[in-house]
Amino acid sequence: MKFINKIAIVVLLATIVLAACRPASFEDMGIQRNFLQSVNGTWKLTKATQVDEDAAKKGFPYQQLDITNLFPYTNFVLTLNVNGNAPTTFLAVPGTAPKIVKINSGNWTVDNLNFPKNIYLSNGTSTDTISLGGYPVGASNTLKISKQKREASSGKLLISYSYEFAKQ
Numbered sequence: 024m025k026f027i028n029k030i031a032i033v034v035l036l037a038t039i040v041l042a043a044c045r046p047a048s049f050e051d052m053g054i055q056r057n058f059l060q061s062v063n064g065t066w067k068l069t070k071a072t073q074v075d076e077d078a079a080k081k082g083f084p085y086q087q088l089d090i091t092n093l094f095p096y097t098n099f100v101l102t103l104n105v106n107g108n109a110p111t112t113f114l115a116v117p118g119t120a121p122k123i124v125k126i127n128s129g130n131w132t133v134d135n136l137n138f139p140k141n142i143y144l145s146n147g148t149s150t151d152t153i154s155l156g157g158y159p160v161g162a163s164n165t166l167k168i169s170k171q172k173r174e175a176s177s178g179k180l181l182i183s184y185s186y187e188f189a190k191q
Contacts, residue, residue, distance in 0.1 A: 059105045062159065063104065064102070068099040076181060098119050099118060099123055100115075100191070101113065114127070126151050128146060130146070141154050171183045
C-alpha cells in the first residue's frame, strides 16, 4: 500500500509539473526607438571622468578620477543635427574647456543606424571617432560618450575619458 501511495504521489507531482510547463507569451515591446532622434539637439557636458586603463588592468586602487572641476569642462557644448533618419552636421563649441574632439564642425555618421557604437566626426580629410557609452532613454536625458588614448607605437590603450552630457 505504501508503494502504491508513493507511485500515486510521484505521478501526481509529475502531472502538476508538466501541466505548469507552458510557453510564455511575450507582449510586443512597441515601436523601436529611433536612436538618431534621441541624440538630435544640443548637449552640454556635465561630467568628465579619466580612467587609467593600465592601472585598472593591474588592479591598482586609483583607477579613475573625476576631472570635471579640474578644468572648465562644463563649458563644452556639442550639437548633433539630424535630417529625418540620417545624421547631418555637428558643432562642437569648447568655450574655455579642453578640446574633447579634434574637429569643431562638420558632418557626423554612425557605424549602425539602429544600434550605433561609434560616432564618426569628419570635416574634409580630418576625422575623429567617439564611442557611445549610453543613449538618452525615457526620462533620462543623458548622453554618454567615451574617447580612448592609445600609445602611438604599440596601440596599447593607456587612458580613456568618459563624458556625460545633458540635453539643453
